[in-house]
Amino acid sequence: MNPPKRLRTADNETPRGGQQEEEGRAVEVSIIMPMHNASCWLDECLQAILQQDFTGAMELSVFDDASTDDSRKVVEGWRERLEARDISVVISGHNSAQPRGVGYAKNKATSQSCGQYLCFQDADDVMLPQRVRLQYEASLLHPNSLIGCKVQRVPEGSTERYTRWINTITQDQLVTQAYTSHGPTVIMPTWFCSRSWFLKVGQFDEGGKGVPEDLLFFYQSLRQGGGVARVDQCLLVYRYHEKAATHSVTEETIWKLRVDFLQERLLSQWESFTIWNAGKQGRKLYRCLSPTNQKKVKAFCDVDKNKIQKGFYTYEESKERPKPKIPVVDYKDTSPPFVICVKLDMTEGVLEENLNSLQLKEGVDYYHFN
Structure with missing residues (x-):
């Protein structure tokens, strides 16, 4: 029989980076788990890790971000069961008065791990038995990629539209809908990637x-x-x-990041474009654009006859004289490319029907922003 593995901590770690071996076997997958006051969820989370059907070498790397409950004690209590399943354990943390945040904890858990691949796991979520195996196989087929998966949301009915979006957008839309307000098109709790790609992208923001x-x-x-x-x-x-940590992020913070990314990646390549929505959201996008990109807006388009009859939108906040006036036209009377500022899954299919009627292709003729 092999001798039992010891619980590794930050104090007895050897240098990391995907090269360490456990009993002669290089660790293939490190499960990266930041933790803060997660005691009530950990048994279910760790039991699911124990039940993974992946046959390669795994480790669990936990960083405790100033928990004030018994989270670390719970994880330590699972050591023997995890090691008996050939899953080595690395655990460290800090006891400062305040947590340093999710980005910091993820970075620490990653840096103390040694797997060639990283499987990010939130302490309050539960992975199904085939998760590591199937995402590992997908990573081999899609190197230099972030790999996600479909999810089951609990309690049932929570964030219904968001959950439907996570599970139903197509593989192409994982890229084309990167500007939408939902955030990453593969959500962080499902991420799996190679260590080499993580290191190339850089660490998480520790703000x-x-x-x-x-x-x-x-x-x-x-x-x-x-x-x-x-x-x-x-x-x-x-x-x-x-x-959940996501509740601390404001809508305005996300909005600004999305606008900046839209301008950098998309609008900088376009000579002109139309904003699809002459209402509040479309006008807000226009006002947030750089002066250069504002000048590229040839029109707003809409289905609302009242907005169309007004004929134009006046940018009252502008310091230009005369103030810019942007035409407002029927969506049938303009041409692509479009930035769509109508919320997805909120029009009972009307938006999609209108786009299809113009024979427009997502990712070529239009991109969703809301």
Whole structure:
């Protein structure tokens, strides 16, 4: 019999980076788990890790971000069961008065791990038995990519539109809908990628509470030429609760990041374009654009006859004289490319029918922003 493995901690770690071996076997997958006051969810989360059907060498790397409950004790209590399943354990943390944030904890958990691939796991979620195996196989087929999966949201009915979007957008839309308000098109709790790609993109932002470290990393990955892929099976039970870190990120923070990325990646390549929505959201996008990109807006288009009859939108906040006036026209009377500022899944299919009637192709003729 092999001798039992010891619990590894940050104090007895050897240098990391995917090269360490466990009992003669290089670790293939590190499960990266930041943790803060997660005690009530950990048993279910760790039991699911124990039940993975992946046959390669795995480790669990946990960083405790100043928990004030018994989270670390719970993880340590699972050591023998995990090691008996040939899953080595690395755990460290800090006991400062305040947590340093999700980005910091993810970076620490990653840096102390040694697997060639990284499987990010939130302590309040539950992975299905085939998650690591299927995402590992997908990573081999899609190197330099962030791999996601479909999810089951609990409690059932939570964030219904968002969950439907996660599970139903196509592989092409994983890229074309990167500007929408939902955030990364493969959500962070489902991410799986190679260590080499993670290191190329760079670490998570460590700004702490209120910083969308997942969206910042996602956009940087796309800037680096990274791919996005999804295993089209439900591999994660994705828990909704009021203490989730995502609630600390404001809508305005996300809006600004999306506008900047839209201008950088898309609008900078266009000579002119139309904003599809002459209402509040379309006008807000226009006002947030740089002066250069504002001048590229040839029109707003809409289906609302009242807006169309007004004939134009006056940019009252402009310091230009005369103030810019942008035409407002019927959507049938303009031409692509379009930035669509109408919320997805909110018009009972009318938006999609209108786009189809013009024979427009997403990712070529239009991109969704809302």
